[in-house]
Amino acid sequence: MLSREEFARRLEEELPDVADSVPHRWQELGDVVVIRLFDERAWAYRREVGRILREVTGARSVVALRRVSGTFREPVGEVVAGDRNAETVHRELGIRFKLDPTRVMFARGNLEERRRLLESDLEGKLVFDMFAGIGYFTLPAALAGAEVIAAELNPVACRYLVENARLNGVEGRVRVFLGDCREVARFVRAADRVLMGYLKGTLKFLPYACRAVRDGGVLVVHEVFQKRWGEDRVAREVLNALPDGFEGEVLEVRRVKSFSPALDHYAVELRVRRR
Ligand code: SAM
Numbered sequence: 203m204l205s206r207e208e209f210a211r212r213l214e215e216e217l218p219d220v221a222d223s224v225p226h227r228w229q230e231l232g233d234v235v236v237i238r239l240f241d242e243r244a245w246a247y248r249r250e251v252g253r254i255l256r257e258v259t260g261a262r263s264v265v266a267l268r269r270v271s272g273t274f275r276e277p278v279g280e281v282v283a284g285d286r287n288a289e290t291v292h293r294e295l296g297i298r299f300k301l302d303p304t305r306v307m308f309a310r311g312n313l314e315e316r317r318r319l320l321e322s323d324l325e326g327k328l329v330f331d332m333f334a335g336i337g338y339f340t341l342p343a344a345l346a347g348a349e350v351i352a353a354e355l356n357p358v359a360c361r362y363l364v365e366n367a368r369l370n371g372v373e374g375r376v377r378v379f380l381g382d383c384r385e386v387a388r389f390v391r392a393a394d395r396v397l398m399g400y401l402k403g404t405l406k407f408l409p410y411a412c413r414a415v416r417d418g419g420v421l422v423v424h425e426v427f428q429k430r431w432g433e434d435r436v437a438r439e440v441l442n443a444l445p446d447g448f449e450g451e452v453l454e455v456r457r458v459k460s461f462s463p464a465l466d467h468y469a470v471e472l473r474v475r476r477r
Contacts, residue, residue, distance in 0.1 A: 209258045216254060220247045228255065229303075229310060232290030233262040236279075236303045240269060252282030263288045265303045274356045275307050275401075291369070295320055297341050298369045305358050306336055311459035312399070315424075315469055316342045324348035330393040330414050332383035332407060333400045336362040337376075343397070344372035351390055352376055353383035384410045392416035398423045401467060405443040412448045417476050420453065426465040433457075440470045450474045 206226050213221040223241040237255060239245045245268050252264040265288050267279035281288050281304060289302040295317055301308060319339055325347035331340045334352035336359050344350045344367065354360040360380040367376040379386045387410035396411045396419070398404050404425040411421050427436045433455040441450050450472040458467040 205258050209255060212254045212258065213251070217247055217250055220244055220251075224251055228259075229308070230259070230261070231292040231301065231303055231308055234265060234288050234290045234303055235259050235261040235263075236265045236267060239266045248280075248282045252284075256283040262290075270307060274359070276356070277304060277307055279304055295342065297345065298366065299336060299338075299341070299362075300366055300369055301336050301362050302358075306356075306362065308336070309338065311467065312338060315339070315399075315456075315458060319343050320346055322346050324395070327394040328392065329395045329397060330387070330390045330411075331397045331399070332387070332411065333398065334363055334378070335359050335399070337366040337370075339397045339399055340376055341366060341370055341372065343395075344375045345370060348375065348395075350376045351379070351386065351393070353379045353381060353386040355380075355382055383407065387411070387414045390414035393419060395420045395422065400424065401426055401461070405440065408440075408443050409445040412445055412474060415474055418473060420471055420473050421450075423470045423472070424458070424467065425470070426461045426467050429460075429464055429466050436468050437470060440472060444474065447477055448474050449477055 210226050213224055220243050223244040228235045228237040239248055248266040256264045263281050263285045264283040265279055266282045267277050269278050271278055288304050292299045320342035324343055327348045329343045329348040329350045331350055331352045334340045334354040340350050340352040354363055364378050367373045393414050396415050404423055423440055437452040437455050444450050453471040456469045458469050461467045
């Protein structure tokens with residue numbers, strides 16, 4: 203908190219022309235800090251902003267992001283102060299996540315979802331993580347005792363996923379597949395739980411999740427929905443998107459975080475059965 207005030211003061215003092223375009227928040231990932239400079243003017247001053255932020259936080263490297271793009275939600279940005287190598291190990295809930303924030307994203311807002319998985323009893327359960335990234339959900343699930351089949355399309359994220367499984371001592375419980383989860387779903391049979399941590403389009407993957415889950419197993423669907431909708435409508439939208447031959451019972455609808463002024467990110471848990 204104090205460093206935030208100090209950062210704001212230094213910006214006003216040293217960069218008065220752009221101070222109001224620079225956010226006063228940043229993300230701390232291991233010994234690296236990541237600041238979003240989505241405003242063009244702020245981006246133009248990224249090195250000066252980075253220098254101040256590094257002095258205020260004592261970070262080893264400062265990464266500035268210009269935007270986040272595409273299916274992979276890939277960061278577009280660079281190191282603007284400190285060590286050029288931004289690869290770091292971020293610790294959260296006792297889990298180690300190795301990543302390079304100039305190459306892969308780390309969503310802070312899903313912390314409660316990760317905690318929930320870590321605290322579940324998944325001993326001996328089979329979990330299929332369809333959008334595994336660097337292991338955001340795969341690692342807590344494996345640490346909670348599950349056998350995890352993890353699919354990830356982006357080779358950079360996939361490499362970190364393999365390394366992170368090893369770093370957390372769960373490489374024996376995690377099988378990683380570099381590829382499209384729709385292909386991987388063909389040979390997953392009878393998963394107890396399928397994690398669908400995509401966003402903006404998750405529902406179109408439901409037929410593949412249903413193919414992989416056991417009768418009576420659980421899907422955890424992450425998706426963004428209109429803020430004005432409320433939980434009942436969100437639950438209905440997910441149930442209506444189930445493929446023919448399946449019926450669902452919604453167990454829980456959780457609002458994970460605000461995604462944009464109009465959209466909220468939800469996690470919907472549902473039990474599915476074959477008709
Ligand atoms: N669960 C993560 C979290 O908590 O932040 C979200 C991961 S990110 C939003 C989605 C990931 O899915 C990306 O790493 C992307 O590369 C991967 N992805 C996208 N389409 C995919 C597909 N068809 N098969 C497998 N992975 C995919």
